[in-house]
């Protein structure tokens with residue numbers, strides 16, 4: 001069977017549709033002697049029988065080792081720079097009490113972006129000093145909670161919020177340790193970045209002059225004068241799915257130049273600089289992520305060179321990877337249901353496209369709908385000799401855009417009841433899940449040391465009705 005003209009350019013016809021392509025799968029995943037996908041020896045059919053489908057499966061060792069890899073790579077790359085480095089796991093990607101504990105045990109700090117995420121972190125026993133709080137519109141209650149627990153740092157997003165944090169700290173009689181989130185005008189994704197003067201988006205303090213000073217400069221002046229605010233440094237997050245260090249390098253240079261300007265104007269050396277998250281992962285064969293060490297070395301080189309040029313002390317560096325730690329450690333297991341094949345007009349001719357429905361969809365993975373994100377899939381409960389044909393995996397929701405995998409070659413003999421596994425769903429899938437169409441959110445299962453255990457149980461019908469006051 002030849003490659004289909006309906007396939008996008010990046011999708012190659014697989015030599016073996018049963019293959020688990022690198023680097024899409026967690027370390028502990030392989031086909032077992034029966035040809036089934038297994039996680040540390042546990043076959044997916046066992047997981048499906050015990051926990052049901054759809055099911056989020058997390059390879060705990062894999063997640064932990066990715067966390068360690070970031071920590072080690074950045075520690076090593078920045079070892080000669082006086083300030084040192086902290087890795088904050090961006091909890092928004094995937095946060096449960098277990099995950100908060102795992103990353104803490106692996107020596108990472110934890111970045112949260114709401115009172116809810118803070119509550120998870122606290123329940124996990126993460127020390128307040130290791131936590132940061134993000135968000136462009138933190139409530140007074142969230143700010144109060146952060147100040148009361150003595151949070152390591154609040155990343156302040158605007159002048160309004162700066163005043164609010166200052167007022168709240170005064171009222172509580174505490175001091176708030178803050179970073180200022182700046183918009184250095186760099187937007188990066190995959191292999192490219194663009195640098196613009198203005199930032200037409202909701203986050204952060206602009207660095208562009210506005211009537212004599214930039215909002216970022218005004219924020220520094222305000223924070224330095226405020227008796228209840230301790231200004232730690234500056235922060236920038238430039239995008240997501242970034243594979244090259246060049247965007248981070250431009251942002252680092254801009255933040256360091258800003259830090260030098262603060263020193264010149266106020267005589268204060270800012271102690272910290274955060275370069276955000278956004279490290280890319282492989283969702284499909286088209287993605288080519290770099291090892292953390294490569295990016296870390298390139299970033300350290302730029303920081304080393306720039307602080308020397310500017311004659312400033314090297315601030316303590318921090319980064320906030322999310323998907324790069326949890327994304328590739330997880331996959332989603334679905335059971336297949338109905339199928340149909342449609343004829344799609346392609347120039348003069350029509351070509352077949354097969355739709356395979358699964359028992360989940362946009363409620364367990366919103367990324368294809370939100371960002372037109374691409375994924376891939378394999379038949380997980382068996383191997384097959386049958387030809388691969390271009391297919392679209394869709395969910396069971398009442399939306400025609402409810403696509404799980406837009407384009408993938410899957411064996412012709414996929415039948416109702418087969419298990420499909422979609423890799424790289426460990427980040428921004430459970431975190432973005434919903435109850436659309438009153439589907440119960442799937443369970444999350446961790447596999448480690450040849451044993452599986454429930455991290456989050458599947459929702460029940462009672463859960464779905466629990467807040468309905470008419471029920």
Ligand SMILES: Cc1ncc(COP(=O)(O)O)c(C=O)c1O
Pocket residue numbers: 090092093134237239240241276277278279320321322323324427
């Ligand atoms: C401020 C900030 N830091 C870190 C992250 C994590 O990004 P990623 O999961 O792509 O590494 C995000 C994601 O949106 C973010 O907004």
